Amino acid sequence: MPKINENFTKIPASYLFSEVARRVNEYKTANPTHNIIRMDIGDIKLPLPDACVDAMIRAANEQRSAVTFRGYGPEQGYEFLRDAIRNNDFRSRGIDIASDEIFISDGAKSDTGNIGEIFSIDNYVAVTDPSYPVYVDTNAMAGRAGEVNTNGMWSNLVYLQCNADNGFTPYLPEIKVDLIYLCYPNNPTGATLTKSQLACWVDYARKHGAIILFDAAYEAFITEDDVPHSIFEIEGAAEVAIEFRSFSKTAGFTGTRCGYTVVPKQVTSRNEKGENISLNSLWNRRQTTKFNGTAYIIQRAAEAVYSPEGKIQVKNLLDYYKQNSNIIRTELIKAGYTVFGGINAPYIWAKTPNGENSWDYFDFLLNKKNIVITPGSGFGHCGQGYVRFAAFGKKEDVYEAMNRLCT
């Protein structure tokens, strides 16, 4: 009988958000008439921008005719979308990224999950604590994380602690690491790094030969000037960083699935002979072998994000969520919570009022207030005693939830 990948047996049987969904469904079944307000998973309530829907419908109609039909596209994505991204997300900020350094995908979850495949399992990996569970779980599944202890911490991972004392911005690793996952604006804490803070990480990576896996899925929520939208705004980053981007939160694509990954041609790692190997070519080999490209009509929807109408509609959508963030942050503070984030991010990170365990407070909010949040401990050991509020709901629900919390 085949042997399974033993690493799978070490990780918790259930992914964080699956466990949240399970508890919510259990409560709903028992209390079908209760009005539950969801502020948990980063799903979104506003519909897809019209420009994107219109583009999808045009593309769908092209698929109806043999003359305009598109079959297999390039695994890396169509030129029209890669060029639009290059021009709008990078050139417009003075960043020189070539179209063939951009790989279109079905979302940042897939890419941040799959990127580990191009690296040896012998590398030392640093993750912030708390962090998006996909970084830890996928390294554990690959066997790169070692063994797990009763706190859910892995023997071979280097945890960069984020807590109230350091304002949820981690210190540089004390020991040499090879791969560093950074997510800014941060999920789940909403913390950011300034340009000079991020430059310290790029310097570290250049000095110690590390690669930064930079998750910029929430860059569109930045409101302050000194917060970089891309790691490639930092000089030298193109030699040491890979960046992940998503249309999910930016433009309402959670159910439409599109994202992209930037792998500059300069960024290299070492093979056994000590030669430098281009990560762009390795990622290209991975994608061409195990992925057949994102649907044509979805890529046309993503392209429409950069159209003149698309830009206005996306801005309106983001403004709405940014107002939600502000309401949640302000009201939680008024209600006496200690909060972080919410200024450059759609996430507000709040300490449980009386030091309750995160899951206990989750159950309390679900059962007594009919509000669903994400328990901070689901993001790592340092998240214990915190909960994450997401700002993607309808404004009236956000107000209603804040009312319930204050009474």
Place this chain on the structure above:
Amino acid sequence: MPKINENFTKIPASYLFSEVARRVNEYKTANPTHNIIRMDIGDIKLPLPDACVDAMIRAANEQRSAVTFRGYGPEQGYEFLRDAIRNNDFRSRGIDIASDEIFISDGAKSDTGNIGEIFSIDNYVAVTDPSYPVYVDTNAMAGRAGEVNTNGMWSNLVYLQCNADNGFTPYLPEIKVDLIYLCYPNNPTGATLTKSQLACWVDYARKHGAIILFDAAYEAFITEDDVPHSIFEIEGAAEVAIEFRSFSKTAGFTGTRCGYTVVPKQVTSRNEKGENISLNSLWNRRQTTKFNGTAYIIQRAAEAVYSPEGKIQVKNLLDYYKQNSNIIRTELIKAGYTVFGGINAPYIWAKTPNGENSWDYFDFLLNKKNIVITPGSGFGHCGQGYVRFAAFGKKEDVYEAMNRLCT
């Protein structure tokens, strides 16, 4: 500096179909006015069925309104599609598959590529030779294939030779293997297994504790009664098989991206303690951690394949390609080629007329006849001296290509 996954350096730098595309583009650049007929990659010429386009447009319009908008869906796929598949592809054939044994994805390439993640790299893997390159390449990338020799053959893979002598149906492995990739109707040879032949493989798997990874991407092209559409038509297969399906060739989804994988709950593998572990739960953990579901509108398009109009439109599309297969097969035989396949598959596997090397004959057909095929050697050592013709073109192009070959 991080170490790369060294296995990537062992595989050819270019995926088979990328190399075909490179040579074609080089020829086109040099000869921009030549009328090239493509019978290579399994791309398709007929547009998406109207029922699917209509469903996508309805779904796209739902995404326009906050009331009907869908964000993150279940990673495993929506119930409506899983139920439609269960009823139409399985129950209708008397096969009892539950909806939660069906995992919707963005295509069979991703799933056949990613399935290896749930297994230990210590397993012995058997592949037919020739076979779809994804099976070999992804096992090589994972480190399960060992070392490669100058013929492109891997030390730890067990090759099940398919050749003219055995009618391109392989014999059972002589040594014990753990995982067996089978693709029937076969890509690239167009060969099939009868029910009793496939039952021998299921028996082997049950006796030796192997798992069969059964790629049924071409089942819709079956014309003969005794050829199984699903491995689950064979008694006992649900204990030892995983099946991959695709809408790409069946319903024109090459550029729309949807497929699915069936992992029955009975199929298990062993952990280090010798316990049986459900592969359904492992695949579920893989998919929930590294994938965020297929786009909602794409799943609605796939659902429409099973609507009354959809079924008629898909049948027409398949009939068209089946006629092409028949034309190619008949004309090649008339022209003196030795051919296989093409009866229950959209692929015709032909011996090069004078024993030419596959790539030499590829270059000859490209340069002298302006016809693109796929060189058989790209599918494995036993493919040397063969080429694959695909039946997905326009009928007039198929006739024109056959004319060029006969003159």
